[in-house]
Amino acid sequence: xxxxxxxxxxxxxxxLSIGASVSGAAAQTPDPLPSWxxxxxxxAILSFVDAVTREGxxxxxxxxxxxxTFDNDGTLWTEQPAYAQAAFLVDRMKALAPLHPQWKKEExxxxxxEKGLGGLAGANExxxxxxxxxxxxxxxxxxxxxxxxxxxxxxRHPRFGRPYTDLVYKPMxxxxxxxxxxxxxxYVVSGGGAEFMRAFMETTYGVPPERVIGSRVKTVYVTRxxxxxxxxxxxxxxxxxxxxxxxxxxxxxxxxxxxxxGNSDGDLEMLQWTTQAGGRRLAVVVHHTDAERExxxxxxxxxxxxxxxxxxxxxxxxxxxxxxxxxxxIFPFQQP
Amino acid sequence: xxxxxxxxxxxxxxxLSIGASVSGAAAQTPDPLPSWxxxxxxxAILSFVDAVTREGxxxxxxxxxxxxTFDNDGTLWTEQPAYAQAAFLVDRMKALAPLHPQWKKEExxxxxxEKGLGGLAGANExxxxxxxxxxxxxxxxxxxxxxxxxxxxxxRHPRFGRPYTDLVYKPMxxxxxxxxxxxxxxYVVSGGGAEFMRAFMETTYGVPPERVIGSRVKTVYVTRxxxxxxxxxxxxxxxxxxxxxxxxxxxxxxxxxxxxxGNSDGDLEMLQWTTQAGGRRLAVVVHHTDAERExxxxxxxxxxxxxxxxxxxxxxxxxxxxxxxxxxxIFPFQQP
Numbered sequence: 141x142x143x144x145x146x147x148x149x150x151x152x153x154x155x156l157s158i159g160a161s162v163s164g165a166a167a168q169t170p171d172p173l174p175s176w177x178x179x180x181x182x183x184a185i186l187s188f189v190d191a192v193t194r195e196g197x198x199x200x201x202x203x204x205x206x207x208x209t210f211d212n213d214g215t216l217w218t219e220q221p222a223y224a225q226a227a228f229l230v231d232r233m234k235a236l237a238p239l240h241p242q243w244k245k246e247e248x249x250x251x252x253x254e255k256g257l258g259g260l261a262g263a264n265e266x267x268x269x270x271x272x273x274x275x276x277x278x279x280x281x282x283x284x285x286x287x288x289x290x291x292x293x294x295x296r297h298p299r300f301g302r303p304y305t306d307l308v309y310k311p312m313x314x315x316x317x318x319x320x321x322x323x324x325x326x327y328v329v330s331g332g333g334a335e336f337m338r339a340f341m342e343t344t345y346g347v348p349p350e351r352v353i354g355s356r357v358k359t360v361y362v363t364r365x366x367x368x369x370x371x372x373x374x375x376x377x378x379x380x381x382x383x384x385x386x387x388x389x390x391x392x393x394x395x396x397x398x399x400x401x402g403n404s405d406g407d408l409e410m411l412q413w414t415t416q417a418g419g420r421r422l423a424v425v426v427h428h429t430d431a432e433r434e435x436x437x438x439x440x441x442x443x444x445x446x447x448x449x450x451x452x453x454x455x456x457x458x459x460x461x462x463x464x465x466x467x468x469x470i471f472p473f474q475q476p
Numbered sequence: 477x478x479x480x481x482x483x484x485x486x487x488x489x490x491x492l493s494i495g496a497s498v499s500g501a502a503a504q505t506p507d508p509l510p511s512w513x514x515x516x517x518x519x520a521i522l523s524f525v526d527a528v529t530r531e532g533x534x535x536x537x538x539x540x541x542x543x544x545t546f547d548n549d550g551t552l553w554t555e556q557p558a559y560a561q562a563a564f565l566v567d568r569m570k571a572l573a574p575l576h577p578q579w580k581k582e583e584x585x586x587x588x589x590e591k592g593l594g595g596l597a598g599a600n601e602x603x604x605x606x607x608x609x610x611x612x613x614x615x616x617x618x619x620x621x622x623x624x625x626x627x628x629x630x631x632r633h634p635r636f637g638r639p640y641t642d643l644v645y646k647p648m649x650x651x652x653x654x655x656x657x658x659x660x661x662x663y664v665v666s667g668g669g670a671e672f673m674r675a676f677m678e679t680t681y682g683v684p685p686e687r688v689i690g691s692r693v694k695t696v697y698v699t700r701x702x703x704x705x706x707x708x709x710x711x712x713x714x715x716x717x718x719x720x721x722x723x724x725x726x727x728x729x730x731x732x733x734x735x736x737x738g739n740s741d742g743d744l745e746m747l748q749w750t751t752q753a754g755g756r757r758l759a760v761v762v763h764h765t766d767a768e769r770e771x772x773x774x775x776x777x778x779x780x781x782x783x784x785x786x787x788x789x790x791x792x793x794x795x796x797x798x799x800x801x802x803x804x805x806i807f808p809f810q811q812p
Binding site: 204281282325334335348349350352356359360361363367368370383384387391392393394395409416 | 540543617618661670671674684685686688692695696697699703704706719720722723726727728729730731732745748749752
C-alpha cells in the first residue's frame with residue numbers, strides 16, 4: 141500500500157515535455173502540474189520556474205543556484221491530528237515499556253503509556269525532550285532509520301487507516317518532480333528529526349538523505365572492541381524550526397534558496413529569508429482548507445498553526461495554496 | 477595568479493576517456509591521474525574507482541552511494557608553516573586593530589598584533605576561541621565569504637610568494653575530477669571554517685558550497701528594520717576535527733562515505749568510520765615527505781601531526797601517498 145517510488149523516468153519524460161513547451165508546441169504540452177486546478181498559486185509556481193530557468197530570461201538563475209526548500213509536516217504530508225513523529229514516539233514508548241517497568245509509575249512516561257497522544261498534549265519543551273530521549277536514543281543512526289522504516293510499514297493513520305507514507309500530497313510531488321526536471325536542488329527543511337525523515341523521504345519524494353535537514357539529537361563517535369560506530373544520545377541538540385531554519389539552511393547549503401514552501405508559522409523565517417534578496421523569488425504557503433478530503437485549520441491550531449505567516453503571505457504577495465479549491469486530488473490514492 | 481577554474485569540460489572529456497578504457501582501448505587511454513607516478517597509492521585509487529563503478533563488478537556501488545570525503549588543510553592544499561585560516565586571522569586582526577585600540581595593550585590580542593603567527597603559538601583552546609571571535613564575527617555569512625575572498629586575492633604565502641589558492645595539489649585535483657566523472661559526490665570535511673572554505677572551494681576544486689562541511693561559529697537570524705538577515709556571532713559552535721568528522725558527515729549527508737582522504741591524526745576517525753563497514757572501501761593518507769617542493773613532516777609536527785593515523789594506515793592497509801616519490805608535480809605552477 142506504499143505509494144510508487146518517485147520515478148526518475150517520469151522526471152526525464154517531464155523534462156522532455158517541458159523542453160517541448162519552450163520550443164513552441166505549447167498547445168500540446170502535457171501539464172507539469174496535472175493535480176492542480178488553474179489558480180493563482182499554480183500560475184505563480186509555473187511562472188517562477190519558467191522565469192528562472194529559461195535561457196535568455198531576465199530572471200535566469202544558473203542551475204547551481206536553483207535551491208528550493210520545503211517544510212515537511214503539513215507541506216509534504218499530513219500533520220493532523222498529530223505529527224507522525226509524535227505517533228512514532230508513542231508507539232516506540234509502548235514497544236520499549238517492558239524494558240522500563242518504572243515507566244508505568246513515573247511521569248511523564250506514565251501519561252503517554254496510558255493516554256497515548258493525549259498524554260503528550262500540553263507537555264512543555266523539557267518534558268518533550270525527556271520523551272524524545274527515551275524513544276530516540278541508544279541506537280546507531282542506521283539502526284534508528286530501520287526502526288522508523290519498520291514503524292512506517294506497520295503504523296496506520298487513525299482517520300485514513302493507511303500508512304503515513306500514503307498521506308503525501310500528490311500536487312507537491314508534482315512540484316518537486318518539476319523542479320528536479322528543471323535543474324533545481326530540492327531540500328526538505330523541517331522540524332522533524334533528520335534521521336526520522338531520511339527513513340522515507342527518498343522513496344516518497346525523491347529527495348536523497350543529503351538534502352534532508354531536520355532537528356538533531358546529539359550523536360557521538362565511539363569505538364568498541366576496535367569497531368568504530370556512531371551512537372545517538374537522546375539529548376535534543378538542535379530544533380529546526382522558526383529562526384532555526386534559515387540558520388540550518390546556511391550551515392548545510394551555504395546558499396540562500398530562491399524558492400521556499402511552508403504551511404505554518406514555523407516556516408515564516410525561512411520564507412522571509414528566501415524572499416528578502418535580489419532577483420526573482422518564490423514563496424508558497426500551503427493553507428489547509430479541506431476538512432472533507434484532509435483537514436481545515438490555521439490560526440488556532442495546536443499543530444501547524446498558521447497565523448503570522450498567513451498575514452505575511454498576504455502582505456508580501458506570497459502564493460497561498462487553498463487546498464480545497466486548488467488541488468484536484470490531495471493524496472495519491474484519491475480520485476479527482 | 478589564481479589557478480584556472482575547475483574545468484567541467486575537462487571532467488566530461490575525462491569521463492569519455494574513462495569510458496573508452498572500459499570498452500577495451502586500454503593501451504591508448506589517457507591516464508586519468510597524469511600527475512601521479514605509478515605507485516601503490518595510484519593503483520589503489522584507480523582499482524577502487526574501477527571496482528565500485530564498473531557495471532557487473534562484484535563491488536559495484538550505485539551512484540547515489542558514491543560518497544567520497546576529503547580533508548582540506550594538508551590534503552587538498554598546503555598547511556605549512558601555518559593553516560591559511562590562521563594567517564587570515566592574523567591579517568584580519570591587523571585590519572580591525574584601528575577599531576579596537578585596546579588590543580594594543582590587552583592579551584591575547586597584543587601578542588598576535590606584535591608577533592603575528594608567532595603570537596598564536598602555544599595558544600590554548602579558550603584563547604584561540606577569543607581570537608576567532610574577534611576576527612570571524614560581526615558579519616553576515618555572505619559578507620564574511622567576500623572578506624575571505626578579498627584576503628585570498630591579496631595574501632601571499634610566506635615561502636612561495638603566491639596566493640594560497642595556487643598552493644592546491646594538482647594530483648588531488650585529478651582525483652576529484654576523476655571521481656566527479658565517475659558519478660561520485662565529493663565532500664570537503666575539514667577543521668577549517670565552513671564559510672572560510674566556501675570562499676574558494678568551488679573555484680579551486682569544483683566542490684560546491686553545499687558539499688563543504690567545516691567548523692562553525694554560532695549564527696543567528698535577526699530582523700532589522702523589517703529586513704531578515706543571518707549574522708555571525710563569534711562563538712565557536714562546532715569543531716569539525718577528529719571524532720567530530722564522522723558525526724558531521726552523518727548529520728550532513730546521512731550516508732557513510734565509501735572513500736576518504738586525509739593527512740593527519742584529525743582525520744583518523746573519518747578514515748576508520750569510512751572503512752569499517754561492508755563492501756569495498758578506500759582510505760588514503762597523504763604523507764608530506766617532500767621538503768624541497770613542499771614540506772616534510774609527520775609524527776612531531778605542530779601543524780598536521782600524522783602519528784596515530786600513520787600507524788593505523790600501515791595496520792589496516794590504507795593507501796599512503798609518499799608525496800616526494802608518488803607525485804610528479806605538487807602545485808599546478810610547478811613543472812614535472
